[in-house]
Amino acid sequence: DADVTQTPRNRITKTGKRIMLECSQTKGHDRMYWYRQDPGLGLRLIYYSFDVKDINKGEISDGYSVSRQAQAKFSLSLESAIPNQTALYFCATSDSGRGGTEAFFGQGTRLTVV
């Protein structure tokens, strides 16, 4: 089983719909992140959380919200999906107890908004 699991892996949704992407981890890491990948743009940080009570906006948080339900679970919501939110979304974790913030990534969720 993967250490960082994202569900669903693929999703097609209509404009205006609410959608939630879920992430769970078994690595025991305290930090969790949501990134978005678009062709030619690399990965951009949407939100990050250092623990259950600490949620922070990243570079491109507009149109997104998150919830850290437990140390192991971090979900990303699109309240009203729009076509330019079509992208590949990655959840990642890291451990604050180690030097550096090497991130470990889930398998990704490919989201298409039509």
Place this chain on the structure above:
Amino acid sequence: ELKVEQNPLFLSMQEGKNYTIYCNYSTTSDRLYWYRQDPGKSLESLFVLLSNGAVKQEGRLMASLDTKARLSTLHITAAVHDLSATYFCAVDIYSGGGADGLTFGKGTHLIIQP
């Protein structure tokens, strides 16, 4: 605002040749990471560089970090087809009390031809 620039963004090379991918960043940091991504897959951590002058090698890949020049390089020696992938560098601004997640370059799409 931290900016991370990779070059080249696209590289086609022949097996057996050597080449270097460059990663420049705009703000002082001594934490840099290299990742590999195969098409449709997640990101795999390759190297973690945490100090000036750090050099790490794995097989035909070698990464180095010069924090004074704000430059990291990923050198490929005697390339083989299996190294075809997209390579990302990512920089972490560690503020002591926490980090803001990783800022990624746009990636170098590497194709190695027989």
